[in-house]
Amino acid sequence: MGTEVDDAYLVRRAREGYVDAYAELVDRHGQLAYRVALRLLGNHHDAEDVAQEALVTAWQQLPRFKANSRFTTWLYQIVTRKTLNRITRTRATESLDLLGDISATGDEPGQQTERNLTADAVTAAVAALPPPQRIAIVLRHFEGLSNAEIARITTNTIPAVRSHLFRGRRTLGQTLEQWR
Amino acid sequence: MTDPGQPVHDFRELLTGTTRHLACGADIDELLEQAADGHAGQLTGHQRHCLHCQAALKEFSRLWEPVRSLAAENVAVPATLKAAVAGQIRKLIADVRYTLHLSDSGAIRIAARVVATIARDAARTVPGVRAAFGRSTTASPAGKTNLRHHHPHAAAGVLGRTAVVDLAIAAHYGSQLDAIAREVQQRAIADLRAKAGLHDVTVNVTIDDVIT
Numbered sequence: 001m002g003t004e005v006d007d008a009y010l011v012r013r014a015r016e017g018y019v020d021a022y023a024e025l026v027d028r029h030g031q032l033a034y035r036v037a038l039r040l041l042g043n044h045h046d047a048e049d050v051a052q053e054a055l056v057t058a059w060q061q062l063p064r065f066k067a068n069s070r071f072t073t074w075l076y077q078i079v080t081r082k083t084l085n086r087i088t089r090t091r092a093t094e095s096l097d098l099l100g101d102i103s104a105t106g107d108e109p110g111q112q113t114e115r116n117l118t119a120d121a122v123t124a125a126v127a128a129l130p131p132p133q134r135i136a137i138v139l140r141h142f143e144g145l146s147n148a149e150i151a152r153i154t155t156n157t158i159p160a161v162r163s164h165l166f167r168g169r170r171t172l173g174q175t176l177e178q179w180r
Numbered sequence: 181m182t183d184p185g186q187p188v189h190d191f192r193e194l195l196t197g198t199t200r201h202l203a204c205g206a207d208i209d210e211l212l213e214q215a216a217d218g219h220a221g222q223l224t225g226h227q228r229h230c231l232h233c234q235a236a237l238k239e240f241s242r243l244w245e246p247v248r249s250l251a252a253e254n255v256a257v258p259a260t261l262k263a264a265v266a267g268q269i270r271k272l273i274a275d276v277r278y279t280l281h282l283s284d285s286g287a288i289r290i291a292a293r294v295v296a297t298i299a300r301d302a303a304r305t306v307p308g309v310r311a312a313f314g315r316s317t318t319a320s321p322a323g324k325t326n327l328r329h330h331h332p333h334a335a336a337g338v339l340g341r342t343a344v345v346d347l348a349i350a351a352h353y354g355s356q357l358d359a360i361a362r363e364v365q366q367r368a369i370a371d372l373r374a375k376a377g378l379h380d381v382t383v384n385v386t387i388d389d390v391i392t
Contacts, residue, residue, distance in 0.1 A: 004310050004311060004350075004391055005310070005311045005350050005389065005391065009311070009350065009389055013313050013348050016315070016348070017315050018313040018314070018315045018346075018348055019266075019269060019273070019293065019296075019315070020296070020297065020300060020313050020314060021313045021348075022269070023262070023266060024313075026261075026262055026265050026266075027262065030257050030261050030262055030265070031255065031257045034255065034257050034258065034261060035255040035257075038255060044258070048258050048260075048261060051261060052261060052264050052265055052268070055261075055265045056265055056268045056269060056272075059265075059269050059272070060272065118246045118249070118250075119246075119249075119250050119253070121246070122246045122247055122249075122250045123250065126247075141216055141217075141247060141248075141251055142250075142251040165213070166209040166212075166213075169209070169212050169213065169216055170195050170196075170209070170212070172247065173195045173212060173240070173243055173244070174192065174195045174196055176243050176244070176246060176247070177192045177195065177243060178192075
């Protein structure tokens with residue numbers, strides 16, 4: 001059953017030990033955690049691991065969650081930190097198995113292959129960006145967040161976020177230009 | 181310096197070069213941002229009359245199209261994610277079990293979280309209830325705090341068939357709240373008896389929010 005209460009209500013109940021209130025938060029925002037991890041890491045397996053770790057960590061750290069902030073902002077923060085840890089540990093994103101993601105678009109096989117190749121190429125280009133630029137690009141251009149929100153999530157200043165975005169866009173633009 | 185009358189065509193050079201401005205003085209990074217944000221068609225006063233800016237916006241917009249396209253794709257969440265998270269959280273919390281039957285043949289027990297789920301689902305069938313959550317363990321984030329410290333009536337009954345369940349309810353604004361609470365109690369108790377065989381049941385109902 002989907003409920004009509006807001007995230008803040010669910011967070012309060014979850015903090016009191018109502019596990020099913022937290023399950024509702026996972027239902028609502030599990031996709032966010034997985035989607036961001038997938039865009040940052042470029043492969044499904046690592047993304048699922050990171051999303052899972054992030055959602056469990058969020059549960060464990062609920063007592064430290066500040067009631068005046070949004071649950072999603074906090075979750076973005078946890079996911080990006082977990083992803084950074086993963087990147088630092090592995091220093092490589094080997095498999096780019098995004099094809100399964102976009103297999104049901106209704107295109108003809110030829111179009112589908114082209115779309116998949118393009119999606120893989122963009123994914124590879126994003127994954128090749130240095131982590132600070134990659135996070136800024138994903139949060140801004142894949143998640144549609146403002147620079148101020150990104151600054152809060154990454155605990156950066158807004159000018160620093162703008163700088164990461166400028167450099168990230170140029171690098172990504174150069175790579176995209178090479179494919180044409 | 182490029183002739184202001186001749187729009188630039190080598191956009192790769194624009195992106196790789198050290199120059200930050202077009203011949204007209206427009207900032208390349210800001211134009212790229214405008215295009216990446218999907219606002220290439222929203223021209224400023226200067227851009228409406230500037231061939232440099234118009235050409236750059238058009239080109240950057242085309243360049244960025246694969247990114248926009250990927251960003252628009254729906255990402256399906258793995259079906260196993262929610263269950264995996266729930267499984268890990270269950271390991272973190274000390275879930276109690278109610279012993280229903282104990283004999284030489286063995287014991288029959290039911291997990292407190294199952295009891296809480298039955299009570300919660302019963303509560304959600306009551307008209308006027310907009311959200312209901314159940315708690316029947318010492319569960320708490322981090323698995324360290326025993327809820328009974330905070331909540332003297334919180335459930336942790338593990339003896340015999342006695343169960344104590346807490347239900348947090350958000351009710352429809354304008355409903356008669358005491359009637360809703362009583363109905364929630366009755367339905368939860370009836371379901372716990374019918375579905376789990378728990379006969380001594382205490383159901384604490386807290387209506388902690390109303391929704392218009």
